Amino acid sequence: MNLLHKLAEKPWLAQTEGGDAALLEDSGPRLPAKTALKFFIAVVSVIFFLFTITFLSRSQYPDFQALAGEPWLPLSNTGQLWFNSALLVLASAGLELARRQAGRQPLGAVVLALGAAAVCSVGFVIGQYLVWLQLSDRGYTVSANPANSYFYLLTAIHALHLLGGLFALTRLIYRFAERPNLASLQQNIGLCALYWHYLLLLWLFLFALLVAPAETYRAIAAFCGL
């Protein structure tokens, strides 16, 4: 039963002896954590959407100097960022593997995949920090240019969300070690995998945004009427 159909119900007419059992048969997702996570992902998406809008708007001011697009600009060499991205891809893949294996015995592969995902995620955060150090060493400090400010800001907020996910993942591993519960493990790994996939897609979007040349910003801003 779709939402519009539900909203068209006439509840003053529907009085059934069985407590509307027929409607219950059509019940939707039964995992509240998954519903909550989807809403949380929506909230995070709004945050980054708004950052992006302000970024595009700010990029049209004369003092904004894009971080890539010319050979002498700091992010024209994106090697370190690609390496970091690969780590996040591995983390995401590790969690996906763990999700698929979680229902099967033995659990050795699951533990290995979870561990690898956690290590790769930590590696990603450290890699991002190294990029920060490289930038600031070359004089591209947070206040030197609005493009730099956005780079530090967006990567920091993204990394914070990843660290939040790592906290949840560590807690999951700890609780499983303490009280093994296969059903719970499977569900929770599924949630972690969903969150990591989302953070990976988000990072790829931010990566593309932050290393785009000034002409791209101009084109997008013109398209959006900014």
Add this chain to the structure above:
Amino acid sequence: MTDSAIADLPDDSHHPTSFVSKYIWSQDHKVIAIQYAATAIFVGLVALVLSGMMRLQLGFPDQFAFIDPSAYLQFVTMHGMIMVIYLLTALLLGGFGNYLIPLMLGARDMVFPYLNMLSYWTYLLSVIVLLASFFVPGGATGAGWTLYPPQAILPGTPGNDVGILMMLISLAIFIVAFTMGGLNYVTTILQARAKGMTLMRMPLSIWGIFIASILGLLAFPALLVSAIMMLMDRLAGTSFFMPALLSLGEQMEYGGGSPVLFQHLFWFFGHPEVYIVALPAFGMVSDVIATHARKNIFGYRMRVWAIVAIGGLSFVVWAHHMYVSGMNPYFGFFFATTTLIIAVPTALKVYNWVLTLWRGNIHMTVPMMFAIGFIFTFTHGGLTGLFLGNVVVDLPLSDTYFVVGHFHMVMGVSPIMVLFAAIYHWFPKITGRFLDSGMGKLHFWITFLGTYSIYLPMHYLGFLGVPRRYFAMGPTEFIPESAQSLNAGITVSALIVGLAQLIFIVNLIWSTFKGKRAGDNPWEATTLEWQTATTPPGHGNWGAELPVVYRWAYDYSVPGVKADFIPQNCPPSAVEMAAAEGGELDDNKGPYNEPTA
């Protein structure tokens, strides 16, 4: 998407075993609701005192040495922010949302009790940080509740040093708290409803809280984003919002930022915030009116659609707060149009409240008096909103007391009237006792008439051109001297209304311990929270069996039925028909248990 398995959580891991776990680190939604409400009311009283001090200066200028221009601006700022965010949002969603959602839906608790507890304590932390800003060097921020840069963080503005930082940090903490709570409310409503509780059988209170929670989840990020970026401007020297400027004769290091960008972000949050407050109020007042008029709510479906439509439209009207900031005329035309469009579903709700009252068996209980008072104040505030939604009318009125009168009627007084209606209505369920109706009626009349005597003259002052936010008028020849007399009168009224709230506080305390016992369902209401086995409901709400829902929430005065209400969990076979017993319909049956003074 009802899911009785989740509603009937077998997990009793958060069952309280000690005083501390029952009343302090509680995971019970009812205790958390009371914690939220008590904190919000406390901080609201602080904001009320601040408004009294503002009024003292405006009514009797320069008579009070402790109110200097800086203090005045700090009072204005903190009063506004506390009332909108820390009182109204927290009390309506954290307080009533927490209390009503599981009980009205037939669930044992929120789906994430631990997160719920964490939400309250994080909220409390945000309140502590906010109030602590009064005591830091330079005091609280005086940037105005909208915190517009560049002045919010520049020298010359009170609290530009530490006060603004604490305000921004407090807001960020509040948003984290709200997100935890909001995720809980939305998920519980979607996944923990009792068997038979379809979406369209939910009481309107839940619909209002549901859509407001979604609005909050999507709108508060804008405030978070603007707070983070302003914190970076202030602390890290970035120039997101800060343009190149001279301050106190010195060239600042900022350059190129856009203050208008902040305004867009702020109002992208700020306007939905109006409905984050209003929608739960709309829902709760609907339930109060239907119960005390012994009549099914008029146009239930249309009201649900209106709540959803208002929720959607609230995201495309924000720039009507920015007409004076300057914008493309077509932009202004667009936002004026959307603003007028959102008035349609809103007006529809007012008509439906009036039509619910029409030929209803109206019982003038205290909750009903506040509910009817709300219809007056909301209609009044809504109509003046139509003036301000139009660009050409808004421009001359925007910086005057007309706006103060408008938004206090629509956003201040109206939700507060509903909150009082709701507290008087649900207090018997929360404590098992009635609030005293004699004190309640005195409280109502002073509040209702008093708020009119405060805000109605402000519209007139606005037409005269009296500017808002000013500490003192100075030599403004176009303003007649009589305006000052009016200001003095407003101040006297404000102080009386402020003091009258003590009646309410005394009533709350006295009735909690000495009030007349109410029983389980004193208003003879249909919704599930009144059908619990014990009052106040125990931990887990429902005893061994969860309720099963057979009907919508508004079966009042059903033709041919003996009683004038049928609870939602009453199966069709258990409904006593008047004709079957040869009895007559008892039109006057209703809530006569309310104690009188």
